[in-house]
Amino acid sequence: xxxxxxxxxxxxxxxxxxxxxxxxxxxxxxxxxxxxxxxxxxxxxxxxxxxxxxxxxxxxxxxxxxxxxxxxxxxxxxxxxxxxxxxxxxxxxxxxxxxxxxxxxxxxxxxxxxxxxxxxxxxxxxxxxxxxxxxxxxxxxxxxxxxxxxxxxxxxxxxxxxxxxxxxxxxxxxxxxxxxxxxxxxxxxxxxxxxxxxxxxxxxxxxxxxxxxxxxxxxxxxxxxxxxxxxxxxxxxxxxxxxxxxxxxxxxxxxxxxxxxxxxxxxxxxxxxxxxxxxxxxxxxxxxxxxxxxxxxxxxxxxxxxxxxxxxxxxxxxxxxxxxxxxxxxxxxxxxxxxxxxxxxxxxxxxxxxxxxxxxxxxxxxxxxxxxxxxxxxxxxxxxxxxxxxxxxxxxxxxxxxxxxxxxxxxxxxxxxxxxxxxxxxxxxxxxxxxxxxxxxxxxxxxxxxxxxxxxxxxxxxxxxxxxxxxxxxxxxxxxx
Numbered sequence: 001x002x003x004x005x006x007x008x009x010x011x012x013x014x015x016x017x018x019x020x021x022x023x024x025x026x027x028x029x030x031x032x033x034x035x036x037x038x039x040x041x042x043x044x045x046x047x048x049x050x051x052x053x054x055x056x057x058x059x060x061x062x063x064x065x066x067x068x069x070x071x072x073x074x075x076x077x078x079x080x081x082x083x084x085x086x087x088x089x090x091x092x093x094x095x096x097x098x099x100x101x102x103x104x105x106x107x108x109x110x111x112x113x114x115x116x117x118x119x120x121x122x123x124x125x126x127x128x129x130x131x132x133x134x135x136x137x138x139x140x141x142x143x144x145x146x147x148x149x150x151x152x153x154x155x156x157x158x159x160x161x162x163x164x165x166x167x168x169x170x171x172x173x174x175x176x177x178x179x180x181x182x183x184x185x186x187x188x189x190x191x192x193x194x195x196x197x198x199x200x201x202x203x204x205x206x207x208x209x210x211x212x213x214x215x216x217x218x219x220x221x222x223x224x225x226x227x228x229x230x231x232x233x234x235x236x237x238x239x240x241x242x243x244x245x246x247x248x249x250x251x252x253x254x255x256x257x258x259x260x261x262x263x264x265x266x267x268x269x270x271x272x273x274x275x276x277x278x279x280x281x282x283x284x285x286x287x288x289x290x291x292x293x294x295x296x297x298x299x300x301x302x303x304x305x306x307x308x309x310x311x312x313x314x315x316x317x318x319x320x321x322x323x324x325x326x327x328x329x330x331x332x333x334x335x336x337x338x339x340x341x342x343x344x345x346x347x348x349x350x351x352x353x354x355x356x357x358x359x360x361x362x363x364x365x366x367x368x369x370x371x372x373x374x375x376x377x378x379x380x381x382x383x384x385x386x387x388x389x390x391x392x393x394x395x396x397x398x399x400x401x402x403x404x405x406x407x408x409x410x411x412x413x414x415x416x417x418x419x420x421x422x423x424x425x426x427x428x429x430x431x432x433x434x435x436x437x438x439x440x441x442x443x444x445x446x447x448x449x450x451x452x453x454x455x456x457x458x459x460x461x462x463x464x465x466x467x468x469x470x471x472x473x474x475x476x477x478x479x480x481x
Contacts, residue, residue: 008034009055012048137168139479144194148469160197165207175216180227182207191240191420208244224248231260231282232298234354234370236419237387237406243417247277256287258298266304267313276310279303284354294358294368301351302374304414308347313416323415323426325380346378348414358391366393370404380411382428382460398439405432410461423457423467431457431467447478 011032031040036055043051142163149156167182184207185195195202210225223230226246229239249262259282266276284298312326326342333339351374358368368391376383389404408418410428423429435453442448451473458464 008032009052012052012055133174134171135168136171137166137481139477139481140165140167141475141477142194142473143475145472145474146469148467150467151465152463161194162197163192163194165193167207175214177211177213179211180225181209186242189420189425191243191417191425193242219252219254221251221253222248223250230262231280231300232258232284232286232296232354234356234372235387235389235404235406237372237385237408237422238302238352238374238413239417240419240425245278256285258282258284258286260284266307274306276304276306279305292360294356294360296354296356298354299352300354302349302413304348304350307344307414308378309343312342312344313414323410323428325411346376346380346383346411348376348378348411350374350376350413360393364395366397367391368393374412376412378411380409382409383411384409385412385427398442400435400437402435402437403433406430406457407460421453421469421471422455423459428460429457430460431455433457445480447480449476450474451476 008031012035031043031051035043039051039055042054140163144161144163145158146161147156147158163185165182165184167180169178169180171178183204184193186193186203186205193207206226208225208227210223210227212221212223214221224247226244227249228241229243229245230249230251233239245262245264247262247264249260249264251261252259261281262279264278264280266278268275280300280302282298282300284296286294286296288294311329312322312324322342325345327345328340329343330338331341353373354371356368356370358366360366369389370391371386371388373386374384385406385408387404387406387408389402391403392401393399406422407430408427412427415425415427418425418427422431422433433453433455435451437449437451439447439449451471453471455467455469457469458466
């Protein structure tokens with residue numbers, strides 16, 4: 001196969017994959033050298049996907065198609081090569097690390113030649129990495145109606161809420177080093193970025209601020225600063241999605257096996273002999289077989305140091321009640337007078353299992369089972385929790401239905417970190433959650449969708465006090481730049 005022609009098609013596939021993940025079409029993007037004139041015309045008139053279809057369907061001889069399939073490691077009937085490429089090479093990964101790794105593999109395939117031939121020089125026809133390429137970002141805005149009522153409530157609470165985050169990324173060394181920073185809305189509960197609509201100035205806070213060093217293959221990562229929980233989780237039962245952790249972490253990922261470790265501060269008190277911190281260690285395995293079967297499985301030790309006997313994390317860590325057991329301790333206040341504080345009775349080192357098993361059919365239908373199990377090593381009577389879920393996906397994952405059941409024991413984990421929508425983020429709860437999400441419209445610049453969820457949860461011990469909570473997000477907008 002002609003080297004220039006092969007390289008041109010592979011680079012078009014690379015770029016098309018990037019666009020498919022919501023990134024912006026570069027205004028000055030030019031089709032690579034080696035692209036047939038007929039393909040250039042189709043690209044100008046109908047866009048990248050149709051240009052690729054024309055390239056493969058009419059500009060490649062059968063032998064060239066076979067060589068291309070060998071380059072990309074694709075097995076199947078070359079008559080339907082485009083479908084195979086889109087389903088096996090360009091399938092939307094679950095996270096940015098997968099995306100970067102997939103693009104690196106596609107780019108590396110441009111240098112793969114039949115045995116005995118000299119590889120083409122990588123990047124000979126690539127667009128130079130300019131100063132403007134170092135910057136990217138996105139805006140995430142969500143609008144929500146929320147209603148909730150417990151058995152003990154006299155009336156139903158109805159309110160409007162909104163969430164917005166503006167994020168920027170600066171990559172001074174391509175594929176090796178980047179910096180992230182974001183500002184976001186958020187109330188007094190750090191577990192949620194949603195603000196309640198009211199006649200007051202909105203709360204704005206620093207979202208993320210971190211530096212990330214990684215290899216181009218994404219097999220090693222070292223990062224520090226303020227960030228979302230960086231390790232695999234199957235749900236938000238233990239750690240809410242919006243929490244920003246401060247500290248450092250490292251990740252090793254090779255041949256599907258990953259090892260993660262980190263240390264995150266929980267509180268810093270001047271003059272204290274020791275401060276509590278979290279140090280999770282996780283080992284897992286991830287695989288995807290021809291985009292038909294996927295598996296992600298991980299075991300973790302969640303260490304919580306200096307927490308037993310320490311003062312309970314203060315109220316701005318939670319929107320619900322304090323459900324962990326505490327004991328009163330008399331201490332000297334700042335004014336020299338005795339004051340009573342609540343200190344944790346137990347420690348919360350724990351073991352955790354997380355899994356997600358999925359099956360997909362031709363990108364139009366998928367089903368997955370996911371779950372989590374956690375058990376604290378503290379000797380308390382109710383120190384375990386689990387969540388079991390089922391997800392159905394349609395239309396290339398643009399429409400999703402989700403159901404899960406959870407039971408989180410009172411002393412299974414710290415009550416400051418679970419999902420704040422599930423009974424205010426308390427432990428000592430059990431119940432159901434059902435949700436639906438969909439995408440109305442998507443291109444390389446914007447994605448517009450909506451979602452809704454319903455919680456039916458109650459206390460495990462004492463008065464059950466059933467809670468029904470429903471949320472409707474008619475508008476979720478993401479803008480990429």
